[in-house]
Amino acid sequence: MKHSQMKQPPGLLKLLVLFSLPYAHGGSPSIGGGGNITSFVVGSAACTTPASFSVSFADLWTSARHPAEYPSSAHFSPPVAAAHNSNYTMWANHLLASNGVKVVAETGSTSPLLLELQSMNSDCSFSSSSSPSSPIELQVNESCPLLSYITMIAPSPDWFTGFYNLELCHEGQWVDSMTIEAQPWDAGTDCGATYTSANCVEAPALPISEILPNNTRGLFVLNGGILPVAAIIVSRMFSNVADPTTSPTQNPTMVSMGGGSVVSQTVGTDACGTPAEYTIAFTDTWSAERHPLDYPSRNPHFSPPVAASHSSAYTMWESGALASEGVRIVAEVGATSIIFSELAASNSQCSFASRSPSSPITVTANSSCTKLSYITMIAPSPDWFTGFYNLNLCVDGKWLDSLTIETQPWDLGTDCGVTYTSADCAENPRMPISEITSANNARGVFVLNGGVLPVATFVISKPSSSPANTEAANTEEDENNGSLSTGAAVGVGLAVAFVAVGMLGFACWYRKRSSKRPQQATSSKSDGLIA
Structure with missing residues (x-):
């Protein structure tokens, strides 16, 4: 795809643009490009100690956000993620694509790129997953402190998304968590102008470039700008929850919660007496590969979730309890209006919100509302859902800075269906809410190799600062998650x-x-x- 070139601003305007370019401020990690850092937490673990990172992907490419010619078969290819140092570049703005990057962007195949990594980046960790919904885990050390990621936007001529040269080691300490919202990019190797264009070799190949609102067919454009097509969540993994750099006597208090398990946690220094804003990012890990039995072939998805901060006087849901009517409606049909009425009546002094699962939810916690609960329907299903409950955001008098959790599938106990598409079957009397395990479901739904893998990953973070946009060409912000307020x-x-x-x-x-x-x-x- 060819894009119109922007003219350079003359005189004083050029100077203004120069002074207005984004920069890393307030201790922000740097990113070479590909998208914008929307939240981050830098931990206390020194980069001299090797670390493990998980890279999760949330699909934001939708017909509502990117309406022009949106394809009915829209998906992303198996991604590739690589830790590396400054001697290696997977891809970057204005560079020509390597053959491995070309093949990923045109066909989704990862083999040539993995061979390139084996040849040029063998001292560092790299990997691919079978689909973007499956997180990639990497081992990182101080010799390999950068991270790059790529996945094809499919169908398309040679378009992709991801990021490059993301800093994992910031000022001598590993980043604990980071969310990057990534834009669509053109590899410059195919001259097709729309998603389903016939193959058209770009000769000679053009440099890699971001797809901008002035593209000839207006693809990806909404209201004059282009919203991110993906949110990519990078989080440091912990052994037994505790920070591996601390001694046994310094291990932090474990975060209490239900619904899943804690993968990592970082307790900050801000006292719980001061209100705190939290962003909750959701990654779908429910897939045919991880949960093969009866996996629905038609539109498997999660419903609009509900997240709420609250006090110990309120419980949205929990294991062994009977479901409220609002929670029943969420789990059976995905509607949120009744649970919102319940929250307004029982939890009005605290914060609650709903979005699509692909859009992060923001809620506010304060000294009276220190707990957090979340629910979203697994659809289609009789009354199955995932989420977490009674997550304690205040640990030893300090707000959590970040938390990564994996959650299991749950049965609400209000419908007796045994598989995803069972006919309605009211459970009478209602049963208590229970986790779906390999031992308690008749058909073995969700089971793989004798166990049930998590169906979702959540990264909950208290932003440290306003993120800086490292791509000057694109200043369009997500309508719900602008990186810098209008006033600022x-x-x-x-x-x-x-x-x-x-x-x-x-x-x-x-x-x-x-x-x-x-x-x-x-x-x-x-x-x-x-x-």
Whole structure:
């Protein structure tokens, strides 16, 4: 795909653009490109100690967000993730694609890229998964502190998404968690202009470029901009929850919760007396590969979730309890209006919200609302769901900075169906809520190799700072997750404008002053101040 080139801004505007370019601030990790860091937590573990990272993928490419010619068979290919150092580049803006990257972007096949990694990056960890819904785990050390990721946007000529040269080691410490919202990219190897274009070799190949709103057919565009097509969640994995850099006597208090298990946790330094905002990002790990028996062939998905901060006086759901009517409606049909009414009546002093599973939910916690619960229907199903309950966000008087959890499938006990598409069958009397295990379901649904793997991964984070956009070409923000508030952006813009105007005024004054002196030279440094 060919894109129109943006003209370079002249004079003062060029200076303003230069001063307005995004930069890493407030201790933000850096990213080479591909998308924007929307949240991050830097931990206390030194990069001299090897670390394990999990990379999870959330699909944000939808007909609602990217309506023009959206394909009915939309999906992403098996991704490749690689830890590396600055001597290796998987892909980058303005570079020509390697053959391995070309094959991923055009066909989704990973073999050539994995061979390239074996040849050029063998000292570092790299891997692929069978689908984006399956997290990739990597072993990382101080010699391999960067991370890159790629997956094909399919169908397409040679389009893909991901990120490159993401900093995992920041100021000597490993990042504990990070969320990147990634844009669509063109590998420059096929000249097709729409998703289902016939093969069309780009000769010569063009440099890799971000797909911008001015593309000829307006693909991916909504309201004049392009929203991210994926959220990629990178989280450091912990052994037995505790930070491996701490001694046994310094291990943090375990986070209490139900519904799943804690993969990693970081307790911050902010006291729980101060309100805290949390972002909850969801990754779907329910798949035919991980949960093969009876896996639905038609539209397996999760319903719009509900997340709520609350006190110990309120319980959304829990193991062994009978479901409320609101929770029943969520688990059986995916509707949220009744549980919202319950929350408004029983939990009005706290925060609750709903979004699509692919969009992170933001809730606020305070000293009276220190717990967090979440629920989403597994669909289609009789009354099955996943989520967590009574997650304690306040540990030893301090707010959690980040938490990664994996959750199991649960049976609400209100419908007696035994497989995904069973006819309605009211459970009378209702049964208590229970986890679906290999021992308690008649057909072995969700079971693989004698056990049940988690169906979802959640990264819950308290943002450390406003993220910086490292791609100057695209300033469009997600409508629910803008990286910089409008007020802050206006303030920064005005500050930059005042600086630039001041510099322009100084240049003019200096020139006037110089013109009154005897001419001893034909030029001065001020001549180059403003182009």
